Amino acid sequence: MSYKPKTRFTVLIDGTEFELFSVRDRGNKELVIIEATPKYLGDHTGRIAYRAQHYSVHRTKDGADTTITQKIELENGDTLSSVSYIHDTTDHLLWPICARRLPIFETRNRVLKPRSKDTVYQVGSYGIGFASFMYSIFVAKNHFQLPASNLFSRAKTAQFNEFQIIVIPTYLNIPTDPDGDVCGMTTSDRGGLGISTMFQPE
Structure with a gap:
């Protein structure tokens, strides 16, 4: 099987380069975003280990709309999922997939190990004793352009067949906490918006 x-x-x-997430263009108007997640999902009831997490971005209704699906698989066998359904995206799309605050990585399984045909975008650099790092992932149509502003001067963009991925990094001038968190936008069955937040200890 050939490597994609x-x-x-x-x-x-x-000084060590860690992978945040990877993106694969499936060639059928769909992107798959695979997060290099922390080891655990946590809340007031305790911690459960991750097995896998990914987002998929694809066209629906013959390209008139866009659907973004998040799926989380946990080691206990549970699955969590959420969906954002965005109407009328034939010409315009800009949607926040998620925002994440990184914890301290106690394990090194996220150290970058690219293959020769991969494309790598480094979105930031910091020391855990001096700063905390957050980043937001957006999806947009390929022709969308960020406004010329200092707010977006650090943004990194990657172009794909149908979409582009935009990553905007942010720093806090406080040491990195052992725990991190992530939040994402999801649409309800009534068309409203909701924000889901997960606590993610390393």
């Missing part, structure tokens, strides 16, 4: 190249987004932490 990925686009990888990374961050340099204390």
Whole structure:
């Protein structure tokens, strides 16, 4: 089986490059975004280990709309999923997939290990004793352009067949916490918006 190249987004932490997530264009108007997740999902009831997590972005209704699906598989066998359904995206689309605050990585299984055909975008650099790092992932149509502003000066974009992925990094001037979190936008069955937040200890 031939290897299909990925686009990888990374961050340099204390001199070591860690993968944040990768993107694969499936060639059928669909993107798959695979997060390099922390080890656990946590809440007030305790911690459960991740097995896998990904987002998929694809056209629906013959391209008139766009659907973004998140799926999480946990080691206990449970699955969590959420969906964003965005109407009328034939010409315009800009949607926040998720925003994440990184924890301290205690394990090194996320150290970048690219293959020769992969494309790598480094989105930031910091030291855990001096800063905390957050990043937001957006999906847009290929022709969308970010406004010329200092707010977006650090943004990284990757172009694909149908869509582009935009990553905007942010720093806090406080040391990195052992725990992190992530939030994402989802649409309800009535067309409203909701924000889901997950606590993610390393």
